Amino acid sequence: NAGVTQTPKFQVLKTGQSMTLQCAQDMNHNSMYWYRQDPGMGLRLIYYSASEGTTDKGEVPNGYNVSRLNKREFSLRLESAAPSQTSVYFCASRVSTGLDNEQFFGPGTRLTVL
């Protein structure tokens, strides 16, 4: 049982390049989340997917798109990377909304945009 996995672990992009961050969970969770972590700002929600087939914007969605590929996988895409998107990105999953449960986090992807 690997929990929440993320690829890649590290990535360096040039301004304007695109990339997709991958996330998968093997816990049969319904809900999945993407956060970014910046120093002194904690974690901020980018997008989430309450269940397969649905996605919604979080606090800081601009410059990102997401795809809930199936129940296991939730990807985050940067279409045209900007230096302001330099951050550590965390994926998380949760059993479901409507229940007393917590989010489980992946190990993170450290992204640098030059």
Added chain:
Amino acid sequence: AQSVTQPDIHITVSEGASLELRCNYSYGATPYLFWYVQSPGQGLQLLLKYFSGDTLVQGIKGFEAEFKRSQSSFNLRKPSVHWSDAAEYFCAVGARYGNKLVFGAGTILRVKS
């Protein structure tokens, strides 16, 4: 608006000393509260959570937290800190049936021997 304040950016304690990390929240409904720990280069691990019931909750690694509704606080404590507790600690608040967690900015704990 929902918010979480962790007043201390950095805290340094001696190994074996007690620890208290502060967390204050602003939330319009019944808050569900969490403490997560992040070791260097790692993801976030849940230490403990409070949904309802006894306001003193026990977590992993010897941590506990107390929910005080009158003070809008959920402070994390440990009686005796170990060097391996050096990490960043995040307090978070959410709604029971909601999707979104709001995180504090984090407190970096340093342990000196």
